[in-house]
Amino acid sequence: MMRLQGALDNDILIITRRFLADGVPADVENLYTAVQRSNSSLKRKPKKALQASLERVLEFIAPERDVLSEDSDAIIESQLLKEDTAADLMNRSLRQNLVPASPGAVSKT
Numbered sequence: 001m002m003r004l005q006g007a008l009d010n011d012i013l014i015i016t017r018r019f020l021a022d023g024v025p026a027d028v029e030n031l032y033t034a035v036q037r038s039n040s041s042l043k044r045k046p047k048k049a050l051q052a053s054l055e056r057v058l059e060f061i062a063p064e065r066d067v068l069s070e071d072s073d074a075i076i077e078s079q080l081l082k083e084d085t086a087a088d089l090m091n092r093s094l095r096q097n098l099v100p101a102s103p104g105a106v107s108k109t
Helices: 007-021 028-037 047-098
Strands: none
Touching: 007 028, 007 047, 028 047
């Protein structure tokens, strides 16, 4: 398993997880831009050091992101299956109510 190198990597790991949770794309340029726009002391670090640390952190959390994306795909598929079943049940009940009554049973209004 890959390990992070030091305090800078640990700080970048924390802020990267926060940015990823907020929807920032998982690439070095977008994360670097997000760090620069944030109110973090990390934005005062040299660009090359930050980018190298971001690359290490992205490699470190890649297996974690893969597992999460697989789990979320399975969750979405199961929800779609449940929705399809519910929609099918509703359609069946609507069709049953739309079946015309027998000719001998005419209601008087």
